[in-house]
Amino acid sequence: MSAVTASTGMPTAVSKGAFDVDWRQIARTGGLLALGLVFIALTGMPVGLDERTVIEPWLSLGLLSLTFLPFVLGYTVGHEKVLEGVAAKAKGARDVVAGAAVGALGGLGLSVLVVLVDNFDLRDPLVNWSPQLVEMLSFDQSVGFGFVAWIAISGALGAAGGALHVLPHQVRRAVVAAILAVLLTAIFESFLTDVIDQLEFLYASRGGLTNVWAVVVFVVAMAVSLSGGGEKLGERRAAYQAASGPAKNRQTALFIAAFSLAMIIIPLVTGKITQELMANVGIFMLLALGLNIVVGLAGILDLGYVAFFAVGGYTTAVLTSPNRGPDWPSWVPTLDGPGGWLIALAVTIVMAIFAGLVIGAPVIRMRGDYLAIVTLGFGEIIRLLFLSDWLGGYFNGAQGITNIPSADFGIFEVKGTDPRSVFYLVMVLAAISIYISWRLEHSRLGRAWMAVREDESVAEAMGINTVNVKLMAFVVGAALASFAGAVFSAKVGSIFPTSFLILVSIVILVIVIVGGMGNIVGVMVGALGLVGVLGGPKQPGLLQEFSEYKLLIYGALLIWMMLNRPEGLVPNVRRSRELHQDEFLQDAWLRGEVDRDESTTEAEASANLADGLGTNGGAS
Amino acid sequence: MTRQEGSTPLLEFRDINTHYGAVHILKDVNLAIYPGELVCLLGGNASGKSTTLKTLLGMVKPTSGEVVLDGEVVNDKPTSYRVERGVTMVPENRRLFKRLSVKENLELGAYLRDDKEGIEADLERIFSMFPRVKERLTQKAGTLSGGEQQMVAMGRALMARPRVLLMDEPSMGLAPALVQTNFELIEQIHQEGIAIFMVEQNANMALSIADRGWVLQTGKVVLDNTAEALLADPDLRRSYLGQAD
Numbered sequence: 026m027s028a029v030t031a032s033t034g035m036p037t038a039v040s041k042g043a044f045d046v047d048w049r050q051i052a053r054t055g056g057l058l059a060l061g062l063v064f065i066a067l068t069g070m071p072v073g074l075d076e077r078t079v080i081e082p083w084l085s086l087g088l089l090s091l092t093f094l095p096f097v098l099g100y101t102v103g104h105e106k107v108l109e110g111v112a113a114k115a116k117g118a119r120d121v122v123a124g125a126a127v128g129a130l131g132g133l134g135l136s137v138l139v140v141l142v143d144n145f146d147l148r149d150p151l152v153n154w155s156p157q158l159v160e161m162l163s164f165d166q167s168v169g170f171g172f173v174a175w176i177a178i179s180g181a182l183g184a185a186g187g188a189l190h191v192l193p194h195q196v197r198r199a200v201v202a203a204i205l206a207v208l209l210t211a212i213f214e215s216f217l218t219d220v221i222d223q224l225e226f227l228y229a230s231r232g233g234l235t236n237v238w239a240v241v242v243f244v245v246a247m248a249v250s251l252s253g254g255g256e257k258l259g260e261r262r263a264a265y266q267a268a269s270g271p272a273k274n275r276q277t278a279l280f281i282a283a284f285s286l287a288m289i290i291i292p293l294v295t296g297k298i299t300q301e302l303m304a305n306v307g308i309f310m311l312l313a314l315g316l317n318i319v320v321g322l323a324g325i326l327d328l329g330y331v332a333f334f335a336v337g338g339y340t341t342a343v344l345t346s347p348n349r350g351p352d353w354p355s356w357v358p359t360l361d362g363p364g365g366w367l368i369a370l371a372v373t374i375v376m377a378i379f380a381g382l383v384i385g386a387p388v389i390r391m392r393g394d395y396l397a398i399v400t401l402g403f404g405e406i407i408r409l410l411f412l413s414d415w416l417g418g419y420f421n422g423a424q425g426i427t428n429i430p431s432a433d434f435g436i437f438e439v440k441g442t443d444p445r446s447v448f449y450l451v452m453v454l455a456a457i458s459i460y461i462s463w464r465l466e467h468s469r470l471g472r473a474w475m476a477v478r479e480d481e482s483v484a485e486a487m488g489i490n491t492v493n494v495k496l497m498a499f500v501v502g503a504a505l506a507s508f509a510g511a512v513f514s515a516k517v518g519s520i521f522p523t524s525f526l527i528l529v530s531i532v533i534l535v536i537v538i539v540g541g542m543g544n545i546v547g548v549m550v551g552a553l554g555l556v557g558v559l560g561g562p563k564q565p566g567l568l569q570e571f572s573e574y575k576l577l578i579y580g581a582l583l584i585w586m587m588l589n590r591p592e593g594l595v596p597n598v599r600r601s602r603e604l605h606q607d608e609f610l611q612d613a614w615l616r617g618e619v620d621r622d623e624s625t626t627e628a629e630a631s632a633n634l635a636d637g638l639g640t641n642g643g644a645s
Numbered sequence: 646m647t648r649q650e651g652s653t654p655l656l657e658f659r660d661i662n663t664h665y666g667a668v669h670i671l672k673d674v675n676l677a678i679y680p681g682e683l684v685c686l687l688g689g690n691a692s693g694k695s696t697t698l699k700t701l702l703g704m705v706k707p708t709s710g711e712v713v714l715d716g717e718v719v720n721d722k723p724t725s726y727r728v729e730r731g732v733t734m735v736p737e738n739r740r741l742f743k744r745l746s747v748k749e750n751l752e753l754g755a756y757l758r759d760d761k762e763g764i765e766a767d768l769e770r771i772f773s774m775f776p777r778v779k780e781r782l783t784q785k786a787g788t789l790s791g792g793e794q795q796m797v798a799m800g801r802a803l804m805a806r807p808r809v810l811l812m813d814e815p816s817m818g819l820a821p822a823l824v825q826t827n828f829e830l831i832e833q834i835h836q837e838g839i840a841i842f843m844v845e846q847n848a849n850m851a852l853s854i855a856d857r858g859w860v861l862q863t864g865k866v867v868l869d870n871t872a873e874a875l876l877a878d879p880d881l882r883r884s885y886l887g888q889a890d
Contacts, residue, residue, distance in 0.1 A: 469756070472745075472749060472752065472753060472756075473753075473756065475742065475744075475745055475749070476742055476745070476753050476756075479742035479743060479744055479745060480740055480742060482704070482736075482740075483736050483740045483742070484742075484753075485704060485724055486702060486704065486724065486728075486734045486736060487728065487753055487754060487756050487757075487801075487805070488724055488725040488728030488729065488756055488757040488805070489725070489753075489756055490723065490725055
């Protein structure tokens, strides 16, 4: 409906100046905004998160979940690709107008929703089609007020977004940084106060930044950005990437040392919540590092990766817990006491390798989609085996294995009630995993993996035993996953088949994809960003408020990444070049790297076309 | 360099039959490639040319008959065994590992070798043959032009130190001007004493540089003669076009 009103205005738009805008584009973006706002409203996010204050008293997280969108789309509608040789249209009032129009259109969509929700009852299919939604969207006033208010608010925010284009580059960056700083300070309230108690003064007693401090944070962030804080970081990064040889190695070593030191110190100063969070991030980082070898390097889409996590968890549990199933023969020891966990870990790794071989051998002969589907099946089969009555005497079925003791190293004990110790253990294992991954990636086997990933048939023709090589990837991935399983069971103290749902596989895969396939740093960033901020399948993240909408956000993020940044957050140079080859080639051409005489060859080629056809004889 | 009479073939098909499922692809095919010669296999679409190559390399197992390498029946030996003994393929459309660098592509060609010095020496040899490849060494193979990709594909195959090079449609997908250069390259490699078994649709061009040739039609060898004789053969045109007799 909203799209129709806009497109009728389209042909008359021959005017100049502020109204010289692309109405078709506005209609499209506005319609998208309307759909987006209605969708978000019906997910229940605005009402559900209305209690959580961001800036006391006027901005709640619920309100923010709606209002960020007009601002963002108001900006993007004015975003134009600058084409070489085509004069870019000057930025000005027209961008503000476009943003406002988009915002108003989107707002209209939401306004219409308010009226509809008020007059019709569709609660049956749509649970969030509720009076509370109307109440919230009309700001406890009349429906008419809400109707007008949303067009106005959304229009204003769209205009503000469009206005960003008018600002000079420096200022625009500063404003965006300041807005983000305010929002992040507010949203990460519980985290920040957990790390530094003294920060309490920023926030109102019922939560949320106070108005005064919001302004202060805004101004400070803007000042920092304007003084060039962000740019220096960018320069450092560029300098690092440009460096090579010993200089680069030294920088890398320095970075690793600083990072390790930070990983040792941070848990010492933070509270329990943060430590717990970091321990969870670490476990998922371990899992993702393993899957990264399977998916990122060898190109095997394994959707049942959780199976190895489960094997690792259950093996450690069986070997350490007094509450394991009754049917175990007496020669299977219960390893508690100092050092017992290490022996259990060793056995766990062996079992995981065995499981990798058993599951891998039949699966690995398949290719592509078929392989993905079969791994999906095996992932479930393993979980169902642990759940089954058949093996109930060993694994207790749905009751799971409880009373798993903590990992005792004699001088140092890792137990779930002390998340800091778990974190340290995970970091040690992660360091080992990272080292293994890094060495393998640059080995002969690593190169064979990449060859198989790129083109399996040709890899075979090169003499690579593709079945063995793929099986190796599967086995290494399984061993790394078992690390995580062993730590997990010691941390949680009890494991159940429901700890190893298919969702875990998917979350790990999303971490690898979002972080950047085949990139170790990317995987670490992905684990931190997804599990740390949003939370794992069952583990809460920093944004506990969003836990109900976690999977929605995961999905949205995945789609957005695939469309706009398929190489992941931390791109592997290799992948990003492949995925943005057009741009890369264009850049190379501009730098004069691509041979100009290539074009003359093409010209000659077409001139010789007749000849070529002649020599082709009867071939065609 | 042509064949010396009486020498044993490097690679041989003895009454080879292959099936894809129930479909009979190659029918009693006999071929022999002698050391150092340049031979070609001609045939239209779906005549079994690519299957012949895959069977030679062990990627397809014959249902009956023998694949013989250096007088040894290698039916049950894997591809790696044959690559190690000097049988290497340049795949159709070059099929480089696009996201890997040119250097990595070349190194993968030598995947089964572990003589470091030999590999270094062969790299240098390839650079002197194709100076362009050296300039592109760190670039991703997918960003090269068609001609450069062809050079890398040949370089990759040469890195295996082949005694016989199996080439699947080397001129396919190349600009016509490059086709000529490409055949010159093939001759140059042949000059170094490497036997070449070339599968081609471009019959005239292939026969003009080959010693001998076979014509394959729906899985059967219908013509087997010297290149000169085949060029002069009135039947060639007919069978090559796949017209029914």
